[in-house]
Amino acid sequence: TDRLDIRAARVLLDNDHYAMEKLKKRVLEYLAVRQLKNNLKGPLLCFVGPPGVGKTSVGRSIAKTLGREFHRIALGGVCDQSDIRGHRRTYVGSMPGRIINGLKMVAVNNPVFLLDEVDKLGKSLQGDPAAALLEVLDPEQNHSFTDHYLNVPFDLSQVLFIATANTTATIPPALLDRMEVIQVPVLDTGYTEEEKIEITHRHLIPKQLEQHGLTPQQIQIPQDTTREISSRYTREAGVRSLERKIGAVCRAVAVKVAEGQNKETKSSCSEVTDGEGGGKEHAPEDSRAESFSDTADLGLPPEMPIVIDRHAVKDILGPPIYEMEVSERLSQPGVAIGLAWTPLGGKIMFVEASRMDGEGQLILTGQLGDVMKESAHLAISWLRSNAKKYQLTNASGTFDLLDNTDIHLHFPAGAVTKDGPSAGVTIVTCLASLFSGQLVRSDVAMTGEITLRGLVLPVGGIKDKVLAAHRAGLKRLIIPQRNEKDLEEIPANIRKDLDFVMAACLDEVLNAAFDGGFSPATKCNHLNSKL
Known part of the structure; x- marks a missing residue:
């Protein structure tokens, strides 16, 4: 029998988990509707977030809140559809699937089932278990789920299914369509x-x-x-x-x-056996x-x-594993800090550039994807077309930056594959610092996609990148102007610690990235708004 007490459920969830307001709000909504309409079909909630943020423990708390039995099914590496649908009884060693076997273990027909690591399902000659899950998880079909071992329809509509995943990229679209995705924690991928x-x-x-x-x-x-x-x-x-x-x-x-x-x-x-004089003398306190x-x-x-x-x-x-090396890395021209998104949360990314005599080649290292290579070519093309405006010259003193000059762009941590369009503004700033000899501010990081005309286009993962910059101790962030709406979900205490510069074009990016602006300072037609 469900225990439908909204106030008690709110207190229990708050005691078990800190933050996660969006997730707890959705659970309380389900309990409230369940209290008003007792025959509500169990929804399928999918908690998506990096490892270690509490997805599995939230599932246990939901079961405790409802007063239901809890059963966890680990799907990581499962590549046989018989694990879901069961084996026919004509086979030697046949057994029911994990769904029916889980119901047998909890001995009720309305438990909370946690489908752990649903994004790591495999596929083999024995069928596709993700396809077999479609009938299990669809509220319109699972009232007559047929296990091959039982061979009779079974009603799964009262089961509350909760799936967990690290990313939605590897979940089949048809299966993802049946699930209500909730990012864990509230900031998508990362605690402050x-x-x-x-x-x-x-x-x-x-x-x-x-x-x-x-x-x-x-x-x-x-x-x-x-x-x-x-x-x-x-x-x-x-x-x-x-x-x-x-x-x-x-x-x-x-x-x-x-x-x-x-x-x-x-x-x-020793005091009992040897008396007063048999005890061992202690070392003095100051030693x-x-x-x-x-x-x-x-x-x-x-x-x-x-x-x-x-x-x-x-x-x-032992000695600290991670050091705050931002100021040391930005002690010479040709270095800038970008912001990157990963499935484990945001992170800061250094971009380094150097130039040498050569034949006008652009050398890229750091295990880059095709999109990031295109961003590097866009950046050097924009700087070459605006070299006179910014008085940028090569070693020979000419405005053709690639005249008898090779440019080497390096992205450290070469063992990590890097791709995506959000490094464009960072590469432009890094190259502008190299050719002008000016140092990039040591407390500034940036992200944004660029066009050949110098516009800054919006990118994704702003919340994760802002958290990464805040963890690294940076104070000024340059982000695309059209990403301003994404700042609403960032906690107020973090927004207060940071200075956000909304850039609509590369002129604004350069003026914000250098102390006193990028000389000669030029004004863009767009207004520079600060939060």
């Missing part, structure tokens, strides 16, 4: 730094303390330490790696606590080492609670 800190202290740290047998009286992890771990030891949209790092800290503390208990036990035993890893060798029980500071984090987790 503040949300990560809040999630860590509300959920991750208590969970890890319980798993490692520790109590808050034995270990304390301040918010500054959590921020240090999040920014310098992880680089992800979710919190899975952050949870692993917290677990590593807890294991190190568990060693301290266990050794302290053993030493106290041995000390008390205690500063390193977290060395204190175990001093024979001293740890002082409780053990507070994890920045030095302790470095001793436990």
Whole structure:
């Protein structure tokens, strides 16, 4: 029987998950309609987001909210349609499919089924399981689903199906059409730094303390330490790696606590057997080492609670994995910062350029796709056509930038394939810096597609890119003017920290990317609006 209490469901969802307002709103809408109309057919919700943002745990919370049984079906790597429809009883070793078998395990006909990793279904000679799922997930057809093993129609319309995926790109269109896609978390692909800190202290740290047998009286992890771990030891949209790092800290503390208990036990035993003079002398307090890893060798029980500071984090987790190298990379002309979108969230991308004597060739390295190569050719063509306006010359002093000059454009991290149209404005800025000798501002990043006439066209993934720039400590973002509407979904505290420049043409981009504008400064016909 469903437990339809909207207020209790709201409290339960808020306690289990921080943020995710869009997702929790959709779940409460389903519960409200279910309360008004009891025979509502179960919808198919598809949670899409990067690994570690809480898609599977949200499914468990929904089942707990409804008071229903929960069953998870892992679809990653499934390539046989018999896994869905079952085998005919004439075969040796025949069995029902995963859907009917799951109903048998939960022993009710209205559970919550979590179809995990639906974007990783395979296809083989044994059929296409994604095609077999079409009947299972269609509310208009699944009231008479026929499993090959049962060979009689079974009503699946009361089952609440929840699918999870990292991306919708690999889900077949016919299957995607039957699902209601909800991005997890609310910012599509990535938690903000503040949300990560809040999630860590509300959920991750208590969970890890319980798993490692520790109590808050034995270990304390301040918010500054959590921020240090999040920014310098992880680089992800979710919190899975952050949870692993917290677990590593807890294991190190568990060693301290266990050794302290053993030493106290041995000390008390020796006092009983040897009297007052038989105990081992302790080292003086001022000889205690500063390193977290060395204190175990001093024979001293740890002082409780053990507070994890920045030095302790470095001793436990090692040197920081990620450094803020933005200012160092922009210390010479010919370097600019772009913004890229990946299935794991946004990231910043450096573009480097150099020139040398040659035959007018454009050399591109960094494992680029065809679209990005076209953007590079567009950028150099636009700069050549506007060289006189900006007084850009090559090494010989002529306005033909490729006259006896080769240009090498490099995108670091060559092991990662890069493609997409959003690097056009970054390449133009990088080349303009190279030929003018001016340094690009060290706190500015940009994204946008360009045309041969110098217009800046809109691109996708603005929310993810803004979050990546904010995590990297950048302050000014240059984005296409037609992407201004995408900023509405970004939290107000992040918008307040950043200076957005809405660019409609490349003249505006160059004026915003350099201190004091790009000389000689030229004005574009479009108005430069700032948020």
